[in-house]
Every structure is written in structure tokens, then in C-alpha cells.
Amino acid sequence: METREQIFDYLQEVFDPEVPVLSVVDLxxxxxxxxxxxxxxxxxxxxxxxxxxxxxxxxxxxAKLTEKGINNFDIKTILSPAxxxxxxxxxxxxxxxxxxxxxxxRSSPDKSLLxxxxxxxxxxxxxxxxxxxxxxxxxxxxxxxxxxHACKEPFDYFKCL
Amino acid sequence: MSDATAVNKSLLNYxxxxxxxxxxxxxxxxxxxxxxxILEEDIAITNIALDLIGASxxxxxxxxxxEGKGHTEDDLAYLRDVMNYKNCIxxxxxxxxxxNTMMRQFLFTAFSYHLQTALLNSTNEQLRAIAEKSVKETxxxxxxxxxxxIRLGGGTEESHKRTQDAVDNLWMFTDDMFEVAEGDxxxxxxxxxxxxxxIYKQWEATVKQVLDEATIKVPQRSYMMKGGRxxxxxxxxxxxxxxxxxxxxxYPGAKW
Numbered sequence: 460m461e462t463r464e465q466i467f468d469y470l471q472e473v474f475d476p477e478v479p480v481l482s483v484v485d486l487x488x489x490x491x492x493x494x495x496x497x498x499x500x501x502x503x504x505x506x507x508x509x510x511x512x513x514x515x516x517x518x519x520x521x522a523k524l525t526e527k528g529i530n531n532f533d534i535k536t537i538l539s540p541a542x543x544x545x546x547x548x549x550x551x552x553x554x555x556x557x558x559x560x561x562x563x564x565r566s567s568p569d570k571s572l573l574x575x576x577x578x579x580x581x582x583x584x585x586x587x588x589x590x591x592x593x594x595x596x597x598x599x600x601x602x603x604x605x606x607x608h609a610c611k612e613p614f615d616y617f618k619c620l
Numbered sequence: 621m622s623d624a625t626a627v628n629k630s631l632l633n634y635x636x637x638x639x640x641x642x643x644x645x646x647x648x649x650x651x652x653x654x655x656x657x658i659l660e661e662d663i664a665i666t667n668i669a670l671d672l673i674g675a676s677x678x679x680x681x682x683x684x685x686x687e688g689k690g691h692t693e694d695d696l697a698y699l700r701d702v703m704n705y706k707n708c709i710x711x712x713x714x715x716x717x718x719x720n721t722m723m724r725q726f727l728f729t730a731f732s733y734h735l736q737t738a739l740l741n742s743t744n745e746q747l748r749a750i751a752e753k754s755v756k757e758t759x760x761x762x763x764x765x766x767x768x769x770i771r772l773g774g775g776t777e778e779s780h781k782r783t784q785d786a787v788d789n790l791w792m793f794t795d796d797m798f799e800v801a802e803g804d805x806x807x808x809x810x811x812x813x814x815x816x817x818x819i820y821k822q823w824e825a826t827v828k829q830v831l832d833e834a835t836i837k838v839p840q841r842s843y844m845m846k847g848g849r850x851x852x853x854x855x856x857x858x859x860x861x862x863x864x865x866x867x868x869x870x871y872p873g874a875k876w
Binding site: 505507508509510511537538539540541542543573593594595596597598599600604618620 | 766
């Protein structure tokens with residue numbers, strides 16, 4: 460029987476369909492993996508409530524485990540504690556930046572978001588802080604749209620949740 | 621009726637109200653897809669629609685479980701007629717122009733934000749989990765529509781006028797968001813849901829703060845139309861449902 464660590468290794472090969480450089484482990488949506496006499500139990504949590512990738516991700520996990528010869532498993536989805544970008548691993552943040560998406564800058568949105576506070580985000584391409592937010596909502600719910608005034612390139616910022 | 625049964629029945633009613641309100645507003649926003657004034661806004665509006673429909677799925681799935689008749693979120697969304705929809709009537713109002721859409725969005729989102737924040741303290745674990753999940757998204761929504769109102773209100777004479785018209789036209793539907801159903805009392809006693817009067821005060825303060833900054837006048841109280849939770853709707857909801865439910869009505873059980 461596979462160990463917990465092996466299952467995690469397999470899950471490292473399952474990628475987010477919308478941010479294909481991040482594995483489901485990097486993304487922090489795998490909340491728990493348990494292996495016991497009855498099989499493998501995996502607990503996942505959605506990133507956004509309306510994230511259309513969630514169903515695909517669950518299917519991909521099933522396909523990957525089946526491919527690895529594991530048939531006796533179940534996947535449970537939980538809502539609480541709610542997913543936060545703080546759970547994206549450091550490795551995940553590094554991969555995001557390499558991919559051209561500015562990684563999230565610390566902690567979840569709070570009341571400060573409602574006042575006029577907007578974080579300064581570094582351009583993932585040239586590193587300049589001379590950037591401007593264009594929209595809180597980017598190509599997917601999890602990203603905001605920025606533009607860099609130094610290299611004149613637009614970029615996605617993985618916003619804090 | 622035992623206490624537990626009465627609580628379940630009231631909670632079911634409450635969940636349908638929340639689920640339907642999010643679903644109907646999500647659908648309204650989706651009508652903007654491909655029609656946004658600028659590309660960024662087209663994307664923002666449809667993103668928010670997705671979040672609202674996502675929240676609605678959580679409420680309706682839980683409602684189906686509580687009801688215990690084997691109804692899924694889809695059954696509840698696609699197979700209930702207009703009289704059984706419990707959404708607040710504000711959200712079913714037509715998109716109108718962009719100022720009207722943003723004002724409707726703001727009036728509802730400010731309410732939804734304070735309600736979800738209060739539900740973080742619910743004694744009901746599932747309701748608390750849903751609130752915990754969606755309030756983070758709602759914070760972004762509230763920032764988004766507040767920003768727009770401030771920009772439109774302080775913009776040109778035309779944008780200011782349209783924004784003022786929007787709030788004047790929509791104001792009569794706002795009290796309906798705070799309507800209390802008979803069973804809510806029980807839910808408040810059990811600390812499952814907050815007192816609506818508290819949410820109203822918080823909503824009023826947020827509305828005043830943002831509209832003041834947008835140089836838009838908060839309308840005077842006058843006739844208020846109510847009845848959403850009882851299934852009494854304006855004419856617009858029927859047309860919306862006819863479109864939204866078409867596929868499941870014409871081809872029952874259709875899947876892709």
C-alpha cells in the first residue's frame with residue numbers, strides 16, 4: 460500500500476488547469492491525506508466558491524490516482540477553514556513569479572481593502588514597483604490585472620484571499 | 621412540530637432566500653457578458669457573477685439536504701417556479717445602464733457583506749463555513765462597486781445624474797432585503813442568524829458613507845415594495861427564470 464508521502468508525490472503531478480505551473484499541493488487545496496486499512500482519504504477545499512476549475516481538479520486527482528494503480532480512495536470537499544492564498548507554498552509562489560504572475564503579498568482581504576489601501580506590487584518581469592492596478596478582477600477570479608510603467612507590460616497578480 | 625423540525629424548516633426558508641438572491645443577481649450580472657463598457661469591466665462583472673452563483677450553489681445544496689426530499693442544487697435552481705423563488709426583489713430588477721447595475725450591486729453587496737460578517741458567528745457550522753468562504757470574495761465585490769459609484773458620482777454631469785437616478789429608482793426595493801420571515805425569530809433565538817435590525821443599521825451606515833463620498837443623495841423614505849421572501853415578485857423575475865431555466869424545462873435532465 461502507498462504511504463501518505465507517496466500520495467503527496469502523485470498529487471504533485473496534478474496541476475491547476477488555469478494556472479498550469481501550480482500543482483494542487485503547491486496551491487494548498489489538499490487539506491488532508493490519510494491512508495488506513497480502508498484506503499486513501501483525501502480532503503480538498505475550493506479556492507473560490509464559483510471556481511469552475513474545482514470539478515476538473517477533482518476529476519484530475521481521480522485520474523492521476525487511478526493511473527498510479529490506486530482504486531480504493533475517496534475525495535471529500537470541505538469549506539472550513541476557508542482557503543487562503545497564505546497556503547500557497549513558497550515553491551508555488553516562486554513558480555508563479557517565474558510564470559509571469561505576481562504572487563500574493565501576505566494575508567487575506569480585510570476591512571483595510573474597503574478603505575483606500577492598495578498594495579504596491581512588484582512587476583514579475585522587470586521587478587519594478589512602478590506598477591498600477593487596472594482591475595481587481597483578471598482573467599480568472601483569483602487574479603487582479605496590473606500594468607508595469609517601467610517595462611510597459613501588463614501582468615496578472617494573484618490576489619490575496 | 622418539534623423544535624428541531626421547526627428550526628430546520630425556518631433555516632430551509634432562510635437558505636432559499638439567500639441562495640435565490642445570489643443566483644438571481646449572478647444571472648443578471650451574466651447578462652453583461654460581452655457588453656461591458658470596457659474589457660476589464662466585462663471580466664470583472666462576469667467574475668463577480670461566478671462568485672455569486674458559487675455562493676448560491678452552497679446555499680441551495682445545503683437547502684436541498686435540509687429539505688430531505690432528494691433535491692439537488694440544480695433541481696432547486698431550475699425547476700422551481702417564480703412564486704417559489706424567495707430572492708429579494710432588488711436583485712431581479714433589470715440591469716438598465718451601467719450606473720443602475722452598479723447601484724443595484726452596491727445596495728445588495730453592502731447588505732450581503734454585513735450579513736455574512738454576522739454569520740461568521742452563527743451557531744450553525746455549515747452556515748458559518750459558507751460565510752467564512754464567501755465573505756472574503758464579497759469584500760472584493762464591495763470595494764469594486766463602491767469604487768465605481770464614487771467615480772461615476774464624481775465624474776461628469778451625465779454620469780452623476782445617471783447614478784442619482786439609479787439610487788432614486790432602486791430605493792423602493794431596499795426595505796425588502798431586510799424583511800423578516802415568521803420563522804426567523806426562532807433562528808435568532810438559536811443564534812443561527814443575526815437580528816435583521818442590526819444588519820440594517822450597518823447597511824445604512826455603509827450606504828451613507830459611500831454615497832456621501834460619491835456626492836449622491838441618499839433618497840428620502842417613501843413607498844417601499846416588499847414580498848420577495850413570500851414569492852411576491854416584480855414582473856421581471858418570470859422573464860429571467862424563463863431564460864435561465866429553459867434548457868432544463870425543454871430537455872429535462874439534460875447534462876453536458
